Amino acid sequence: MKVLKRKVKYPRIELKKGYPVLILPENSEKSEEIIEKYKKWIEKKLRFINELKVKYKNRKIYKRDEKEFCKLIRKFINEFEKKLQVEVKGIKLRQMKTKWGSCNKKGEITFNTMLKFLPPSLIKYVVFHEMVHLIVKKHNKDFWFYVKKEFKNPEKYEEKLLGYWFLIQSKPSLFYEFSKEKGVERFYPPLSLQD
Numbered sequence: 001m002k003v004l005k006r007k008v009k010y011p012r013i014e015l016k017k018g019y020p021v022l023i024l025p026e027n028s029e030k031s032e033e034i035i036e037k038y039k040k041w042i043e044k045k046l047r048f049i050n051e052l053k054v055k056y057k058n059r060k061i062y063k064r065d066e067k068e069f070c071k072l073i074r075k076f077i078n079e080f081e082k083k084l085q086v087e088v089k090g091i092k093l094r095q096m097k098t099k100w101g102s103c104n105k106k107g108e109i110t111f112n113t114m115l116k117f118l119p120p121s122l123i124k125y126v127v128f129h130e131m132v133h134l135i136v137k138k139h140n141k142d143f144w145f146y147v148k149k150e151f152k153n154p155e156k157y158e159e160k161l162l163g164y165w166f167l168i169q170s171k172p173s174l175f176y177e178f179s180k181e182k183g184v185e186r187f188y189p190p191l192s193l194q195d
């Protein structure tokens with residue numbers, strides 16, 4: 001397994017391109033010792049990932065053009081603006097390598113263009129997730145309280161998103177139609193040693 005040292009508080013595993021990279025705090029002990037220490041945990045995660053890859057291998061990849069995709073996103077945003085009493089100030093689409101969406105202080109939401117290949121229910125979930133961030137920034141108790149009001153089993157959706165992530169990663173041709181824009185740092189949803 002590839003091991004990198006970075007400014008992180010706790011060891012974590014990232015799956016940038018579908019293969020695991022162990023990220024260790026810069027001042028941590030020798031990586032072999034850490035790997036040994038977390039071996040069971042890592043194996044469990046890797047097993048879970050492999051199961052997901054198999055499970056989602058043949059799922060439907062939706063064919064939508066950008067216009068259709070935007071329309072869908074706007075529809076969900078309209079619905080949730082009323083429900084959550086928030087206002088989305090802007091929408092951006094970008095090809096991102098590590099997450100499905102992000103939200104900034106100005107109230108603008110960026111969606112990963114790869115979302116357009118996903119089932120409507122998952123797009124809806126991501127839109128809602130990002131819009132809850134307009135109220136609660138972090139993934140804390142309050143955050144999940146809002147999410148659970150709309151989606152009773154967010155874990156299911158998170159799992160599906162991860163499964164679809166691997167499915168899309170396994171089809172590089174899907175990436176070609178987009179521009180060369182570079183993605184950002186974090187895998188969505190992050191798999192950390194703390195969970």
Ligand SMILES: [Zn+2]
Pocket residue numbers: 129130133139
């Ligand atoms: Zn989030």
